[in-house]
Amino acid sequence: MKLSTKGRYGLRAMIDLALYAENTPVSIASIAARQHISESYLEQLIAKLRKANLVTSVRGAGGGYVPGRPVEEISVGDVLRALEGNLDPVECPGIEHQGGCDGSDVCVTKYVWKRINDSINQTVDGMMLSDLLAESREVQKKRQIPVSCCEKKE
Template identity: 55%
Template structure:
C-alpha cells in the first residue's frame, strides 16, 4: 500500500492547524507556506476535512480554519480514511462484509490466505488509529522547539 500525497499532505495540514490552534482561525496560505505545499491543493484537501466534520471555516479578514473536535478524538486513521477511503492492503473478496463473497474469486471458500489479508488490514487500521492528532501536535511542537534551540546555539 502506498498512500497518496493527498493523505500525506492532509495529515501535515491537520497537524499544522492543531499546532497553531491557539492563534485562532488559521489561513490556508500560512499552512501552505509553513508546510511548503500548494495552497490550491490544500483547498481540495481541507474541503474534504470540512465535509467530514474535522474542521470549520470562518470568513473575513481574520478568517481561516479551526479544528472542530478535540485533538484526542481525531486519529491519523480518521484523516487518512477521509482522504483515501479504506486503508486495506487488498480488497479480498473472501473478506467481503457487505454480502456474499465475490464470485470472481474462485475457491475463496477454501482460501486461507484471506486470513493474512485480514490480519494485515487489522494491523494497519490499529496502527493508524492508535496515533491521535493530539500526539502528532505535541511531537510537532517538540520538533519545532528543538529546531529553534539549535538555531540559537
Template identity: 45%
Template sequence: MKLSTKGRYAVMAMIDLALYAQDNPVALSDIADRQEISLSYLEQLFAKLRRAGLIRSVRGPGGGYMMARPADEVVITHIFKAVEEPIRTNACNPDSPHGCRADKSRCITHDLWLGLSNTIYDYLDSVTLDDVLKRRVPISTYQPAAQ
C-alpha cells in the same frame, strides 16, 4: 502500499492546524507554505475535512480554518476517511468477493496483504492528532538482523 499523498497531506495539514490555530483561525495559504503543499490541493482536502466535521471555516478578515474538535478527539483514521483515502496494501477491493487476478480469483498472498492493511489501520486508529503533537506516537522497536 496504496497510500497516496492525499492522506499524508491531510494529516500534515491537520497537525499544522492543531498546532497554529489555538486561538485564531489559520489561513490555508499559511499551512500550504509551512507544509509545502499546493494551495489548490489543500482547498480540495479542506472541503472534505470540513464536510466530515473535523475542521470549521471562519469567514471575513482574519478568517481561515480552525479545529472543530480537540486534537485528542481526532484519530488519524478519521482524517483518512474524510479525504476518502483507503488504507490498503493489496490490489483487491475488500468489499468485493472477487480478487485482483485476471480470472477474478484472489492471489496466494491476499491474506498476508489484508492482514498488513488491517495492522496499519489499527495502528493509525490508535493515534490521535494530540499524540503526534506531543510525540507520543508508538514506534516499532524492530531491528533487522545483521547480515
C-alpha cells in the same frame, strides 16, 4: 499500501492547523506557506476534511480554519480515510463473513489479508492528532537549541 500526496499533505496540514489554531483560526495561505503546499491543492484537501467534519471554517475578519473537534478525538485514520478512502491494501471479498467469494470457504490467504488490513487500521486509528501535535512541539523545541556544526549531539 502507498499513500498519495492527498494523505501525506493532508496530514501535515492537519498537524499544522492543530498547532497554530489554538488561539485563532488559521488561513489556508499560512498553512500552504509553512508546509510548502500549493494553496489550490490545499483548498481541495481542506474541502474533503470539512466534508468529514475534521475541519471547521470560521468566517469574517480573522477567519480561517480550526479543527472540527478536539484533537484528542481525531485519529490519523480519520484524516487518511477522509482524503484517501479505504486504507485496506488488499480488498478481498472473502474476508467478509457474508461470502462474496466462491472460494472463501477453502481460501486461507484471506487470513493474511485480514491481518494486514486490521494491523494498518489499528495502527492509524491508535495515533491521535494530539499525539502528533505533542511530538511536533518537541521537535520544534529541539530545533531552537543552538548546536554548533562541530559539536556532537547527545
